[in-house]
Amino acid sequence: MPTDRKPEFFKGARLRVGIIGCGYVGLPLALRFAEAGHRVTGFDTDPNKVQKLNHGQSYIQHILNSKVQQFVQSRHFSATTDFSRLAEADAILICVPTPLDQRREPDLSYVEQTAKSIRPHLRRGQLVVLESTTYPGTTEELVLPILEQSGMKCPTAHGPENDQIATDFFLAFSPEREDPGNKQFGLAQIPKVVGGVNPPSGRAAVSLYAQIVARVVPVSTTRAAEMAKLLENIFRCVNIALVNELKLLATRMGIDIWEVIEAAATKPFGFMPFYPGPGLGGHCIPVDPFYLAWKAREYDFATRFIELAGEVNTAMPYHVVESVAGALNERQKAVKGARVLVLGVAYKKDVDDLRESPSLKIIELLTARGAKLDYNDPFFPEMHRMRHYNFEGMKSIPLDPKTVASYDCVLIATDHSSYDYQMLVESAQLVVDTRNATRRISRHRNKIVLV
Ligand SMILES: NC(=O)c1ccc[n+]([C@@H]2O[C@H](COP(=O)([O-])OP(=O)(O)OC[C@H]3O[C@@H](n4cnc5c(N)ncnc54)[C@H](O)[C@@H]3O)[C@@H](O)[C@H]2O)c1
Numbered sequence: 226m227p228t229d230r231k232p233e234f235f236k237g238a239r240l241r242v243g244i245i246g247c248g249y250v251g252l253p254l255a256l257r258f259a260e261a262g263h264r265v266t267g268f269d270t271d272p273n274k275v276q277k278l279n280h281g282q283s284y285i286q287h288i289l290n291s292k293v294q295q296f297v298q299s300r301h302f303s304a305t306t307d308f309s310r311l312a313e314a315d316a317i318l319i320c321v322p323t324p325l326d327q328r329r330e331p332d333l334s335y336v337e338q339t340a341k342s343i344r345p346h347l348r349r350g351q352l353v354v355l356e357s358t359t360y361p362g363t364t365e366e367l368v369l370p371i372l373e374q375s376g377m378k379c380p381t382a383h384g385p386e387n388d389q390i391a392t393d394f395f396l397a398f399s400p401e402r403e404d405p406g407n408k409q410f411g412l413a414q415i416p417k418v419v420g421g422v423n424p425p426s427g428r429a430a431v432s433l434y435a436q437i438v439a440r441v442v443p444v445s446t447t448r449a450a451e452m453a454k455l456l457e458n459i460f461r462c463v464n465i466a467l468v469n470e471l472k473l474l475a476t477r478m479g480i481d482i483w484e485v486i487e488a489a490a491t492k493p494f495g496f497m498p499f500y501p502g503p504g505l506g507g508h509c510i511p512v513d514p515f516y517l518a519w520k521a522r523e524y525d526f527a528t529r530f531i532e533l534a535g536e537v538n539t540a541m542p543y544h545v546v547e548s549v550a551g552a553l554n555e556r557q558k559a560v561k562g563a564r565v566l567v568l569g570v571a572y573k574k575d576v577d578d579l580r581e582s583p584s585l586k587i588i589e590l591l592t593a594r595g596a597k598l599d600y601n602d603p604f605f606p607e608m609h610r611m612r613h614y615n616f617e618g619m620k621s622i623p624l625d626p627k628t629v630a631s632y633d634c635v636l637i638a639t640d641h642s643s644y645d646y647q648m649l650v651e652s653a654q655l656v657v658d659t660r661n662a663t664r665r666i667s668r669h670r671n672k673i674v675l676v
Contacts, residue, residue, distance in 0.1 A: 227391035230350035232428035243314035251320035259301035267304035278304035286577035340371035360520035397430035400454030420450030466534035472501035504541035504583030506572025548676035561595030569639020577604040626652035
């Protein structure tokens, strides 16, 4: 029997919102709904995270403990591993990981598992929204059939003629655009794209998100919303690859690419600066484009820009390692046995996130060539075992002039703001800089190699 709940119900106050997956995306979203006065329950399979959250502790560097504490104490937020409590929610938002598997193909097991854990608790009139980044078709082809095994239906239908179509529950896709560490744009300021499986589902999701963000952008289908997120990330991935390739050429031609980018960026229209680096990092840009490349094969379509960008960006850590070898060679030293200090293992500056960080690949490659590696990162006092790497036991080296001077090479892989670049250049024997972090240092420039 269709729900008699109107999509506009989700404009209401004090809704019960369930967020599945309390990570970099889910936790800020949960706190934003709590801030807007709703009663939020975070669901996570990790009991340690749930325990910490219920004790008012944040495990994400840029989210303050006090913020979690505030909403736990006011009873606007709590966390649980008990998925039967999904039945209490008016809206359920899915924010679980969507990584690549070992063959670099989409791993949708977390999304699938989550849909299965919602199914027995799904109630008529509930709104379910997938937020995890994924290929076009996931909401309708993977999540919908699992939820419909409950016996309830949410018909796939688009266009104005289906504006009032009957539905048992609401289902939509709305991609997250979180940029961890970005102080200029927080969740509330970033417009949110929303697409429904049918028009009432779209309106329900628009009603809900309009309460927490300044602007909601409705699109006609879940596929359009899924594709919009991928377009944003592929745009970044391709442009970063372009500038990385041009950097290699500029270096060979004896041109400073950083100077070129700053000059080009003065054009007030039709240009957007992207910056070269040691390789792609983070959970999104190195991963998401391959979700589309994979799906495209079903349509006999080769996404050449994505593949080419992947090839260029993947080669960057190898280029950095070659550049370190070259710089050591200039100083009559071999890589084998050289002491190298890598600055920054986080994938970008000022974040406590290691995922897909190019620093890890660089450490692995230099170690394989016989260098003796240490690292410093204020966000990672020590390293732990990861899916692809095991640097267990490595600890962040304190940065003082004497220690810095003892290394054959200091490699700036991540340009954290807290680093004293003046001291580093003055003390180091050799600085290989992958981020142009030393641009303001004028003395001892002969020690710096920009790569
Ligand atoms: N991190 C970002 O900056 C960012 C930005 C935009 C979009 N995204 C997308 O958002 C999604 C989530 O990414 P994230 O960075 O928050 O990941 P994350 O790893 O930080 O968090 C995911 C959380 O989900 C939990 N989890 C895993 N399986 C679960 C299950 N079956 N049920 C309940 N909880 C489960 C994990 O314990 C973890 O706490 C991904 O699709 C990602 O591509 C991430």
